[in-house]
Amino acid sequence: MAFKTHNNFIAGRWVPSMTGTTYTITNPARKNEVLGEFQSSTQEDAQRAVAMAADALKGWAETPAPSRAAVLFRALSILESRADEMARSITTEEGKPLLDSQGEVKRAMNIIEYAAGEGRRMFGYTTPSEMPSTMAYTIRRPLGVVAIITPWNFPLAIPAWKIAPALICGNTLVFKPASSTPATAVKFVEVFEEAGLPSGVLNLVTGPGSSVGNTLVESSEVKGISFTGSTEIGTGIYAEGARSLKKVQCEMGGKNAVILMADADLDKAVHGIVQGAFGSTGQRCTATSRVIVEEGVYDEFMDQLIDRTGKLKIGDGLDPEVDVSPLASQSQFDIVTDYIGMGTEEGARLAYGGNALAGGIYDQGYYVGPTIFTDVDPYMRIAQEEIFGPVLTVFKAKDLAEAIEISNSVKFGLSSSIYTRDLTQAFQYVHTVETGMVHINSPTLGGEVHLPFGGLKSSGVGHREQGVEAMEFFSEVITVYVDYAGTPRQ
Ligand code: UN1
Numbered sequence: 001m002a003f004k005t006h007n008n009f010i011a012g013r014w015v016p017s018m019t020g021t022t023y024t025i026t027n028p029a030r031k032n033e034v035l036g037e038f039q040s041s042t043q044e045d046a047q048r049a050v051a052m053a054a055d056a057l058k059g060w061a062e063t064p065a066p067s068r069a070a071v072l073f074r075a076l077s078i079l080e081s082r083a084d085e086m087a088r089s090i091t092t093e094e095g096k097p098l099l100d101s102q103g104e105v106k107r108a109m110n111i112i113e114y115a116a117g118e119g120r121r122m123f124g125y126t127t128p129s130e131m132p133s134t135m136a137y138t139i140r141r142p143l144g145v146v147a148i149i150t151p152w153n154f155p156l157a158i159p160a161w162k163i164a165p166a167l168i169c170g171n172t173l174v175f176k177p178a179s180s181t182p183a184t185a186v187k188f189v190e191v192f193e194e195a196g197l198p199s200g201v202l203n204l205v206t207g208p209g210s211s212v213g214n215t216l217v218e219s220s221e222v223k224g225i226s227f228t229g230s231t232e233i234g235t236g237i238y239a240e241g242a243r244s245l246k247k248v249q250c251e252m253g254g255k256n257a258v259i260l261m262a263d264a265d266l267d268k269a270v271h272g273i274v275q276g277a278f279g280s281t282g283q284r285c286t287a288t289s290r291v292i293v294e295e296g297v298y299d300e301f302m303d304q305l306i307d308r309t310g311k312l313k314i315g316d317g318l319d320p321e322v323d324v325s326p327l328a329s330q331s332q333f334d335i336v337t338d339y340i341g342m343g344t345e346e347g348a349r350l351a352y353g354g355n356a357l358a359g360g361i362y363d364q365g366y367y368v369g370p371t372i373f374t375d376v377d378p379y380m381r382i383a384q385e386e387i388f389g390p391v392l393t394v395f396k397a398k399d400l401a402e403a404i405e406i407s408n409s410v411k412f413g414l415s416s417s418i419y420t421r422d423l424t425q426a427f428q429y430v431h432t433v434e435t436g437m438v439h440i441n442s443p444t445l446g447g448e449v450h451l452p453f454g455g456l457k458s459s460g461v462g463h464r465e466q467g468v469e470a471m472e473f474f475s476e477v478i479t480v481y482v483d484y485a486g487t488p489r490q
Pocket of ligand 1: 151154251283284285287444447
C-alpha cells in the first residue's frame with residue numbers, strides 16, 4: 001500500500017530531517033498496515049527548530065493577546081471542520097475506539113476555545129502601594145521558547161492542552177510528539193498553519209526522545225518545558241531543568257484507585273469502574289487500576305464486575321461496536337503481558353481474563369483482554385506500579401480508614417474516586433486522599449479543560465495543566481512600580 005512521507009515543520013516550512021533518515025509507523029489493530037513515513041530527526045534538526053522559534057519570539061510576543069486569540073479561534077474552526085479525519089487518525093495510529101477519539105478531538109477543541117478566551121483576559125492585578133503617589137501592578141510576559149513533549153496515548157488532546165495555552169501567552173514552541181504517534185501531530189500543526197500562525201511560532205520535530213527530546217531539554221535557549229509521560233523520564237527532565245533554571249511542568253504516571261463503600265449505588269459504581277479500568281484499553285494515566293471494596297459488598301461487587309466485564313466487545317477501534325481495542329504497540333503489549341504473568345507469580349488470583357487474544361482479527365493486532373486480579377496484597381508490584389493496560393487489581397478493606405490507607409500506599413497521586421452516598425465519608429475522603437484530582441461517584445478519568453489537571457507525589461511536578469493554572473505556567477509575572485509624585489521622595 002502506498003503511504004506518504006511527512007516532514008518536520010520548521011520556520012513555516014515542511015522540511016525533511018538534515019540526515020534524510022525516516023521511519024514508519026503502523027496501525028496497532030493491523031500490524032502490517034503502514035500509516036506513513038516520518039522524519040527520524042536528530043540533534044541538529046531540534047537545534048534549528050529552537051533557533052527558528054527564538055527568531056519568531058519577538059513578533060509573536062508583541063502581537064496583542066486578543067490578536068493571538070484570533071488565530072486560535074480560526075484554528076478551532078479548522079479543527080472542527082477536520083474533526084472526523086482527526087478522530088480516525090487517532091484511532092488508526094494509537095488504537096483507541098473511535099468514540100474515545102471523537103471525545104479527544106472535542107477536548108482539544110474545548111481547550112483551544114478556552115485558551116483563546118484568555119486572550120481577552122490574561123490578567124495581572126493592581127494593589128495599593130505602601131508609598132504615596134505610587135501605583136503597583138503586575139503584567140504577564142511569555143517565557144520565551146518552550147518545548148512541548150507529548151506521549152502517544154492522547155496524540156491530539158495532550159498537545160492541544162499544552163500548545164493552546166502556551167501560544168496565547170505569547171511563547172514560541174518546538175513540539176516533539178511521541179515517536180509512535182506523529183501522524184495526528186502533523187495534522188494538528190497543519191491546522192495552525194492554515195489558521196495563519198506566523199512562521200516559526202510553532203515548530204514540529206518528529207523522532208526519538210534520545211536525540212530530539214534531549215536536545216530540547218538541554219538547550220539553553222529553551223526557557224520552559226511541558227512534558228507528559230513516564231515518571232522516569234519526567235524526573236530526568238525536571239533534574240535537567242533545575243540545572244539550567246528552566247520552568248518545568250511534568251505530568252506523569254498514575255495508579256488510580258476507586259474506593260467502593262457498601263452504601264454506594266452499586267450499579268453506577270460498577271459502570272464507572274469498568275469504564276475507568278478498561279476504557280481506552282487502560283492506556284491513560286487516569287485509568288482505574290485499583291478498586292478497594294468495603295467487605296460487606298465485596299461478593300456482590302465481584303459478581304457484577306465480572307458480568308459487566310464479560311460483556312465488553314474487543315476489537316478494532318474503527319468498529320463502532322467495540323469497547324476495548326488493542327494496546328498501542330508491541331512494547332506496550334510486552335509490558336502488559338509481563339505484568340499479568342508477574343501478578344500470578346506474586347500470588348494474586350486471576351479472577352478474569354489474563355490472556356493475549358488470538359485467532360481472527362486478534363492475530364493482526366496487540367490484543368490483551370480485560371484482566372482482573374483479586375487477593376492482591378497492596379505491596380505487590382502489580383499493586384504498586386503503573387501497568388498502562390486493561391488490568392484491574394481488587395482489594396478488600398474493613399472500613400474507610402483502611403481503604404484510604406491502601407489508596408495512599410502507592411508512590412503515585414494523580415486521580416482517585418469514591419462511591420458512597422454518605423457525605424461524611426465522602427468529605428473525609430476528599431481531605432485525606434493523596435491525589436491531585438478526586439472524584440465522588442464518578443470514574444477516575446478525565447477532567448474539564450477549564451479546571452486544573454495534575455497530580456501529587458510521583459505523578460506530577462510543576463504547575464497544573466489546563467485551567468488558569470496553565471496561564472500561570474506559560475507566563476512570567478512582572479511586577480511594576482510607578483512613582484507619579486511630582487517631587488523626589490524624601
Ligand atoms: C483523561 O483521563 O482523559 O496521559 C486524560 C494521560 C493523561 C491524560 C488523561 N495526561 O493519560
